[in-house]
Amino acid sequence: MPAEHPARSSPPTPAQIRSQVQRILHSAAFADTERLRGLFSWLIDEALAGRGGDLKESLIGVGVFHREASWDTQSDALVRVQMRNLRIRLSRYYETEGRTDELAITIPRGQYVPSFDLRMEEQDKPAPLPSRLRAWLPVAAAALALAVSAGWLAFSWRPLHAPIKLGLLPFQNLTGDAGNEYVALGLTEELTALLARSQSLRVISLAGTTGREPESTQDLQKRAVAAHVEYIVIGTLRHTGSQQQDTWSVTARLLDVEKGYYIWSEHLNVSVAELEALPEAFAVAIRQSLSLPATDAPSGPASRKQRSRNQAEGHELYLRGLYFRSRPNEGGLPKARQLFEQAVALDPHHARAHAALGDAYLSHGFHSDADPHRYFDAARREADLALELDPVLPEAVSLRGRIAMIIDWDPETAETYLRKGLQSAPGIARTHQSYGMFLMSRARHAEAIDQICLARELDPLTMSTVNDYGVILYAARQYDEALQEAGRLLAVAPRSGSAHFLRGTVLSIMGRHLEAVSELETALRTLPRSSEILARYAAALAQAGRLEQARAILSELAIEPVVHVHRALVFTALNEMAQALAELKLGVAAHEADMLFLDAEPAFDKLRLLPAFQQVRRSVRLEP
Numbered sequence: 001m002p003a004e005h006p007a008r009s010s011p012p013t014p015a016q017i018r019s020q021v022q023r024i025l026h027s028a029a030f031a032d033t034e035r036l037r038g039l040f041s042w043l044i045d046e047a048l049a050g051r052g053g054d055l056k057e058s059l060i061g062v063g064v065f066h067r068e069a070s071w072d073t074q075s076d077a078l079v080r081v082q083m084r085n086l087r088i089r090l091s092r093y094y095e096t097e098g099r100t101d102e103l104a105i106t107i108p109r110g111q112y113v114p115s116f117d118l119r120m121e122e123q124d125k126p127a128p129l130p131s132r133l134r135a136w137l138p139v140a141a142a143a144l145a146l147a148v149s150a151g152w153l154a155f156s157w158r159p160l161h162a163p164i165k166l167g168l169l170p171f172q173n174l175t176g177d178a179g180n181e182y183v184a185l186g187l188t189e190e191l192t193a194l195l196a197r198s199q200s201l202r203v204i205s206l207a208g209t210t211g212r213e214p215e216s217t218q219d220l221q222k223r224a225v226a227a228h229v230e231y232i233v234i235g236t237l238r239h240t241g242s243q244q245q246d247t248w249s250v251t252a253r254l255l256d257v258e259k260g261y262y263i264w265s266e267h268l269n270v271s272v273a274e275l276e277a278l279p280e281a282f283a284v285a286i287r288q289s290l291s292l293p294a295t296d297a298p299s300g301p302a303s304r305k306q307r308s309r310n311q312a313e314g315h316e317l318y319l320r321g322l323y324f325r326s327r328p329n330e331g332g333l334p335k336a337r338q339l340f341e342q343a344v345a346l347d348p349h350h351a352r353a354h355a356a357l358g359d360a361y362l363s364h365g366f367h368s369d370a371d372p373h374r375y376f377d378a379a380r381r382e383a384d385l386a387l388e389l390d391p392v393l394p395e396a397v398s399l400r401g402r403i404a405m406i407i408d409w410d411p412e413t414a415e416t417y418l419r420k421g422l423q424s425a426p427g428i429a430r431t432h433q434s435y436g437m438f439l440m441s442r443a444r445h446a447e448a449i450d451q452i453c454l455a456r457e458l459d460p461l462t463m464s465t466v467n468d469y470g471v472i473l474y475a476a477r478q479y480d481e482a483l484q485e486a487g488r489l490l491a492v493a494p495r496s497g498s499a500h501f502l503r504g505t506v507l508s509i510m511g512r513h514l515e516a517v518s519e520l521e522t523a524l525r526t527l528p529r530s531s532e533i534l535a536r537y538a539a540a541l542a543q544a545g546r547l548e549q550a551r552a553i554l555s556e557l558a559i560e561p562v563v564h565v566h567r568a569l570v571f572t573a574l575n576e577m578a579q580a581l582a583e584l585k586l587g588v589a590a591h592e593a594d595m596l597f598l599d600a601e602p603a604f605d606k607l608r609l610l611p612a613f614q615q616v617r618r619s620v621r622l623e624p
Contacts, residue, residue, distance in 0.1 A: 167229035186319030196427030314347030351389035358382030394425030429459035445476035497526030535566035539573035
């Protein structure tokens, strides 16, 4: 009788596992990520030590990423993001270098314990199946394909207490009038904000379709599997009645992707005055349909039942403002600010409009060359008004944190407010984006990348979120990745001045000066002329040897209003360090907001060892 092969069902030995781990750690897939190598090694060590059953998010945060024992896993997605990245790297390894490896190491979705499986060698494959059993294989394959199309495989591994992933399609404007897009977008934004305040939900913004009618259930199921969501909210907006301009027909439905049918649907005919109440009514119904507890609903002031004409018109102006705010590359931000101003004038009790107006003032002051502090004061006033009306409004809390950061130079207060905003609304992309930019200013780059990745996961459609990801990569000195991100932006929006600006900035620091000059010239033609763009362009010209042109722009940057940190960038590129430091000191005296990002700016690395530069850093409360 021939000798039998050892049973492949026996577990691999610790020596086999450690040998395979070393092979993976030294592979190309893990070559550029010290953080993931550390996480992977730690998980393996814990599993081999018999502590796999104790692994949880908080333990990993403390053991691997040196978080405090009291850190908040709800508002800080560091572990979840890094585990996802680790699974991607492992998959990449086994698709390339490790495709013939005998031992497969995986970490199933929703778990932290590694799985070790010995692959069958060719001689160990089972004998051919009997013909009757083989005949059933196509049927089984078809059943498996049906399960995948219904989303079963994507959702069967959700942990017991993991948030439900809910996809939200933009409400479709089926009125036949493009001028009504602001209503559809406003409904979408408000419903997203309300649902995202639930601790039991993660709301993922999905791209809308250009078709006239909603997609079929089968198409929606395919999109859900691709986006890894378990439910999808679909809404439509139509006109109805004789006075079409005053009456709307709004439908919202909730698709259970696994089951393949709608578990909730609502159709309402409302007047303009009743529009404001719709998102809250839909949010309540959706939470009930998902059997979420009533305590999971966001707290805040009760909705106003009786709506005056001014309040209704104010809310409509607020919705129009949201529409223009979503189109910054089309010059929408100034128009949005005007509409928010009109909204709060008509309805002084509209907390969200006050928060949106404060956000617009802060953005304008930060990017304006003319008297920014006037806008900063206005931003503070609007944030305080919004918080008086609704002390837990996430948009207002987050805004107050950014004001503490940009205006007050108070990092402790800023982080307190920003984290409070995350806790009250863990599913709002803008709050993660704001916290990510704060972390970037503090040179906490790994945490900043985690936050912006989560913001991008929640809202992959907003260009500012995608652009800020590239900016944070640049600040983290991950230049190749930042350049790739700029390329992705340009592939989606070839005319994006922000993408050309990012690409030019990164190329300049990489020493590819002529390419940088070309990209920044494109940005200058596309974006409004500003001190920062001119400074980056002049710096690139200086490094490319075109000194006369660089000095001409430097003279232009000396005309009021002067942004001293931008002039410092040019002097640094000209290797005139004394003048650069003098400009930075003037920037401190002028309380320029850009001074907060000294540590995030690679161009200033030339100055970093100079005592005068360290004194400037201390003046803006940057950590030693």
